[in-house]
Amino acid sequence: MIATPLSAYADIGRRIAPALQAGAILTDVGSVKQAVIRDLQPHLPPKVHFVPGHPVAGTEHSGPEAGFAELFRGRWCILIALPETAPEAVARVGRMWERLGMHVVTMSADHHDKVLAVTSHLPHLIAYTIVGTATDLEDSLKSEVIEFSASGFRDFTRIAASDPVMWRDIFLNNREAVLEILQRFNEDLTALQRAIRWGEGDKLQDLFTRTRAIRRSIIEAKQD
């Protein structure tokens, strides 16, 4: 099981390939799946079962010390069932994650990368940006931003404290999907900016009412 930043995968694939026996199962936990297939698959001997995986769980902390018993419980694990991989190998990796309490689902690598661009990569990009904007403020304002962070900003700083190398690699390796959803976000933000500038309260209230419904859906899906 490979669990490193994505930029290390190609080299890891080259190095471990000679040691992989026929019938071995190779899986990973990387946050992007098309790039992982691109970087690993060419190196693998034909009789190795490759099951790209992504346990969607974690905190802003990294490394073995950041683990805890409930980390995976009730969360989703996404596995990619490649056409050339034996279904039994996919099922076996799935059973391992289920024993840790995860719900296992399979989807295509392309679809995975699109979904995660929305749910994970764009939120991290936005959080990094807003915290970066705050760090560039004049000093008098910056110290107060830290003191009064409890009013919303704090939640962004938690996300923006995630591992820099891991996240650099995610953005570089899921470029198209991230840029596409970022474009949509930019259009929506520009519309909201315009509504504020022109004092269009109804438009603001309409959006803010719609977004509440999404929160309720998440609570109902027990992902809160």
Added chain:
Amino acid sequence: MIATPLSAYADIGRRIAPALQAGAILTDVGSVKQAVIRDLQPHLPPKVHFVPGHPVAGTEHSGPEAGFAELFRGRWCILIALPETAPEAVARVGRMWERLGMHVVTMSADHHDKVLAVTSHLPHLIAYTIVGTATDLEDSLKSEVIEFSASGFRDFTRIAASDPVMWRDIFLNNREAVLEILQRFNEDLTALQRAIRWGEGDKLQDLFTRTRAIRRSIIEAKQD
């Protein structure tokens, strides 16, 4: 103490003014302070002490049922000491908040509005936008965004579940400060977008490393 959405203040000022006795202290808990002074002060009889206030604490829930004993503990309360208000009136309002566990600080209404635009108003605007972007996705993607929300998106939905009328009024009443910080955010986001498009990993990693330091400052300031 006025505790309503900001758009109700002017009317409330008109209605309560005739009932305010000389020596009465009027305060509020609104999230914008220049607009509150603009809307209330003209209505107040001369011998009323006006102390605009903002206890910077809260959750995404509203109303009396959403209160809990520790809500204000260890958080900041910002009071505006207007030149025409007796210092003893400001001190009295401050003591009340201190009894609820808050640290009290005074600053100008203009400075308050700038600080909160960064720490609270922009983060809410961004969260509303990204959750709105997700609600507009095609249905197949949207249902999965909810299921895989634990990967970052979830934190934004909590913020974007805040009261729509309260937040409409905040944006309409702190327009200049919000648009100014939004402009800075947009510039920074565009730079990051460009770094992703051109594969400039060093720029990404540099920013992601800088933003971690802000998180540490917040933990040290005990606002986490």
